[in-house]
Amino acid sequence: MSPKVEITVDGKHLDIPCVVGSEGEIGVDISQLRAETGAITLDPGYGNTGACQSNITFIDGDKGILRYRGYDIAELAAQSTFIETAYLLIYGHLPSRAELSDFSDQLTENQMLHESMRNHFEGFPPTAHPMAILSAMINAASSYHPNLISGKNRRRRFPYHAARLISQVRTIAAFSHRKAHGLPFIYPRSNLKYTANFLHMLFSHPGEPCELKPEIVRALDIIFILHADHEQNCSTSTVRMVASSEANLFASAASGVCALWGPLHGGANQAVLNMLKEIRRDGDDGTKFLDQVKNKAAGKRLMGFGHRVYKNFDPRATIIKQQCDKVLAQLHKSDPLLDIAKKLEEIALADDFFVSRQLYPNVDFYSGIILRAIGIPEDMFTVMFAIGRMPGWIAHYKEVMDQEKPKISRPRQIYTGPTQRAYTPITER
Numbered sequence: 001m002s003p004k005v006e007i008t009v010d011g012k013h014l015d016i017p018c019v020v021g022s023e024g025e026i027g028v029d030i031s032q033l034r035a036e037t038g039a040i041t042l043d044p045g046y047g048n049t050g051a052c053q054s055n056i057t058f059i060d061g062d063k064g065i066l067r068y069r070g071y072d073i074a075e076l077a078a079q080s081t082f083i084e085t086a087y088l089l090i091y092g093h094l095p096s097r098a099e100l101s102d103f104s105d106q107l108t109e110n111q112m113l114h115e116s117m118r119n120h121f122e123g124f125p126p127t128a129h130p131m132a133i134l135s136a137m138i139n140a141a142s143s144y145h146p147n148l149i150s151g152k153n154r155r156r157r158f159p160y161h162a163a164r165l166i167s168q169v170r171t172i173a174a175f176s177h178r179k180a181h182g183l184p185f186i187y188p189r190s191n192l193k194y195t196a197n198f199l200h201m202l203f204s205h206p207g208e209p210c211e212l213k214p215e216i217v218r219a220l221d222i223i224f225i226l227h228a229d230h231e232q233n234c235s236t237s238t239v240r241m242v243a244s245s246e247a248n249l250f251a252s253a254a255s256g257v258c259a260l261w262g263p264l265h266g267g268a269n270q271a272v273l274n275m276l277k278e279i280r281r282d283g284d285d286g287t288k289f290l291d292q293v294k295n296k297a298a299g300k301r302l303m304g305f306g307h308r309v310y311k312n313f314d315p316r317a318t319i320i321k322q323q324c325d326k327v328l329a330q331l332h333k334s335d336p337l338l339d340i341a342k343k344l345e346e347i348a349l350a351d352d353f354f355v356s357r358q359l360y361p362n363v364d365f366y367s368g369i370i371l372r373a374i375g376i377p378e379d380m381f382t383v384m385f386a387i388g389r390m391p392g393w394i395a396h397y398k399e400v401m402d403q404e405k406p407k408i409s410r411p412r413q414i415y416t417g418p419t420q421r422a423y424t425p426i427t428e429r
């Protein structure tokens with residue numbers, strides 16, 4: 001039964017309806033609040049604000065639950081592939097063999113970039129961060145499909161463009177790495193599956209295909225699955241907001257890449273590695289660093305720890321940590337940074353500062369160590385996150401596009417600036 005909510009603002013009374021989600025979450029529907037009382041809600045950071053109803057991903061942050069379309073993340077990581085998961089997120093059901101085969105064919109057909117896009121890559125200086133290249137090139141790719149821009153075609157051509165975007169993001173990502181390192185572009189191969197093909201474009205040399213160890217390909221595939229969606233996070237909300245203006249899919253996804261880049265969001269995986277390296281350089285075992293975090297004076301955070309939603313554990317972090325040990329063992333590698341990370345985790349999980357604030361390792365804490373072991377350069381870490389998150393962004397784009405009563409996202413504000421004042425000409429100031 002829907003709970004009863006009432007509000008009175010300056011004597012104006014409103015009975016507020018509630019929406020109850022399929023997992024029992026309660027949303028207080030304040031859509032009539034301003035019209036009936038003149039007041040708005042204020043929730044900086046949106047920690048208490050539901051911006052939409054969505055049937056894509058469910059998270060219970062207290063219990064550490066993450067499900068895509070009802071399927072538990074651990075089950076998907078153990079049994080699914082990134083491409084099957086991408087289909088699930090976008091179309092809402094696990095694909096049949098025929099559907100998966102069609103989807104894979106579409107990805108293969110769309111894996112090449114338009115040849116003249118090479119010129120765009122040439123325009124970036126060697127110092128360009130691959131995330132800057134990625135967002136710019138995803139947007140640029142829409143220029144080659146003018147039919148994308150039209151509102152009418154958005155819906156009709158969606159499956160084609162969704163496949164195109166998932167396929168091309170990995171080609172653009174690999175090319176941005178090759179460009180940044182002055183290496184020749186390696187074209188995708190039609191006989192390779194999604195993740196193997198990406199590693200091939202990243203690491204092969206002309207006439208010298210790189211070794212593709214199945215365990216390593218699978219580890220990266222799992223990383224992509226774990227990143228594939230995470231409901232209304234910063235980048236996905238950005239994608240949904242841009243999509244609400246009826247911007248095209250590529251423009252909306254490019255905005256997601258920009259939002260993801262920041263160190264408090266997807267950029268955290270690169271920030272974690274930098275932090276671990278700094279600790280190692282200082283000859284610290286993590287204790288000194290954690291003291292600095294706790295006294296807050298140095299403005300340091302324990303990167304890869306804490307989450308707006310998870311207040312117990314991040315189920316993705318548990319899987320990534322196991323993968324980390326597995327990949328290092330398979331590659332017969334050890335990494336002193338992994339030892340530091342484990343030590344940091346051990347100290348933090350026993351320290352009241354972190355425990356009382358419910359700060360636990362998140363997905364980014366160990367992912368950088370696996371990516372580093374695979375040989376992925378650090379400035380590509382957040383790009384890996386973006387490749388993984390693309391199906392989620394596309395699924396949310398589709399959800400916005402398919403709304404019965406679409407509404408442009410347009411929050412309000414409480415103005416705190418000066419009240420009206422008279423203009424003074426410069427001669428009198």
Ligand code: CMC
Binds near residue numbers: 230233268308362
């Ligand atoms: N290290 C030290 N203190 C922290 C940390 C941290 N990583 N995270 C939060 N806190 C403290 C914060 O200082 C505050 O303390 P106090 O109450 O004394 O002022 C308290 O915990 C609450 O922090 P908050 O910033 O209000 O929490 P939030 O929900 O707004 O922020 C977060 C969530 C992820 C931005 C934050 O935990 C953080 O900055 N973590 C480090 C960056 C990181 O790893 N980001 C990746 C998130 S997972 C990938 C993704 O989905 O984006």
